[in-house]
Amino acid sequence: MTAPLDRRAWLRGALATTVSVLAAACDRVAGSPRVNSTLEGAETLTRSSHGLIVGRAALAREYPASAISPDFRANGTTNPDSEAYQALASGQFRDWRLEIGGLVDTPLSLSLADLQAAPARSQITRHDCVEGWSSIAQWRGARLGPLLQRARLKPQARYIAFFCADALELTLDGTGDYYETIAVADAFHPQTILAYEMNGRPLPVAHGAPIRLRLERQLGYKMAKYVMRIEAIADFSKLGRGKGGYWEDRGYQWYAGI
Numbered sequence: 001m002t003a004p005l006d007r008r009a010w011l012r013g014a015l016a017t018t019v020s021v022l023a024a025a026c027d028r029v030a031g032s033p034r035v036n037s038t039l040e041g042a043e044t045l046t047r048s049s050h051g052l053i054v055g056r057a058a059l060a061r062e063y064p065a066s067a068i069s070p071d072f073r074a075n076g077t078t079n080p081d082s083e084a085y086q087a088l089a090s091g092q093f094r095d096w097r098l099e100i101g102g103l104v105d106t107p108l109s110l111s112l113a114d115l116q117a118a119p120a121r122s123q124i125t126r127h128d129c130v131e132g133w134s135s136i137a138q139w140r141g142a143r144l145g146p147l148l149q150r151a152r153l154k155p156q157a158r159y160i161a162f163f164c165a166d167a168l169e170l171t172l173d174g175t176g177d178y179y180e181t182i183a184v185a186d187a188f189h190p191q192t193i194l195a196y197e198m199n200g201r202p203l204p205v206a207h208g209a210p211i212r213l214r215l216e217r218q219l220g221y222k223m224a225k226y227v228m229r230i231e232a233i234a235d236f237s238k239l240g241r242g243k244g245g246y247w248e249d250r251g252y253q254w255y256a257g258i
């Protein structure tokens with residue numbers, strides 16, 4: 001039992017190191033539209049080196065601006081009806097704060113402006129919904145990895161949980177509230193961002209304002225909209241109905257890799 005666990009911990013460490021080196025390289029070139037060919041180079045590098053360690057660390061395909069869908073679908077909740085959310089939205093989210101807590105040494109409480117000042121990434125990717133439709137958009141947001149580094153994850157942290165402003169199903173015990181969990185390794189993937197911008201404009205309410213998760217190597221339901229709180233956790237058996245997410249609790253796979 002000990003050996004495989006140690007090996008997994010080692011792999012996680014090795015992966016985190018490789019990912020942060022790559023992420024640093026991305027930082028240097030990010031923000032300029034002229035760096036696309038450099039990024040493609042980085043992608044090739046990622047695929048060849050990371051693919052050997054863990055396939056899921058490879059970058060998702062990125063598209064040219066000409067591929068952006070003129071009519072990106074909005075799915076699931078498109079306007080959370082809680083009074084608290086409506087009040088935040090009517091104030092243009094000036095009073096909104098993203099809490100990052102749980103198994104961290106330094107809990108954070110970030111305004112939208114704080115997030116916009118954090119290390120960012122922009123990407124044009126395809127969103128695949130399990131229901132069988134896809135749309136392409138440009139997303140810009142704060143990279144989750146550096147934020148978690150700032151909060152200083154405790155070693156027991158294995159998953160990152162996202163708690164949203166909406167309930168898709170009304171239940172007395174809160175198990176109808178939208179939430180999601182992802183592996184720590186996936187949170188550090190260079191394309192994992194808390195998006196506050198879609199196609200060059202502030203993220204619309206229908207798509208998750210003020211921020212939504214983009215986790216480009218997985219299916220649409222993993223990409224929590226209306227994120228209010230993020231927690232580092234050791235296991236997800238006590239959240240919702242115990243399967244790691246709103247849709248996972250209703251039968252979808254936890255790891256929705258594409």
Ligand SMILES: Nc1nc2c(c(=O)[nH]1)N[C@H]1C(S)=C(S)[C@@H](COP(=O)(O)O)O[C@H]1N2
Binds near residue numbers: 073076128222225
């Ligand atoms: N909070 C929240 N996040 C959510 C959902 C939702 O209903 N509520 N739906 C999920 C599903 S199934 C998909 S396909 C995408 C839809 O994102 P979109 O509205 O930007 O198309 O968000 C995902 N994240």
Ligand SMILES: [Mo]
Binds near residue numbers: 128
């Ligand atoms: Mo979906």
